[in-house]
Amino acid sequence: MTECDYCGNDVYGDEPVFVMEEREFRRVETGAFCNYACLSAYIDDEGLADGAVCEVDVGEE
Numbered sequence: 001m002t003e004c005d006y007c008g009n010d011v012y013g014d015e016p017v018f019v020m021e022e023r024e025f026r027r028v029e030t031g032a033f034c035n036y037a038c039l040s041a042y043i044d045d046e047g048l049a050d051g052a053v054c055e056v057d058v059g060e061e
């Protein structure tokens with residue numbers, strides 16, 4: 001079984017979502033979550049998205 005990094009439940013009991021990061025040009029799995037809700041909560045708790053948003057051009061013509 002693979003435990004959810006957020007809640008610790010088995011991710012395969014739900015709709016699993018996996019996170020990968022690039023490390024030295026290789027993809028390395030760095031997280032497993034039950035679903036996007038656990039992933040989102042984990043990101044909020046860890047502050048992983050703070051100040052890291054890509055600039056999105058919201059198409060004002």
Ligand SMILES: [Zn+2]
Pocket residue numbers: 004005006007008009033034035038
């Ligand atoms: Zn979970």
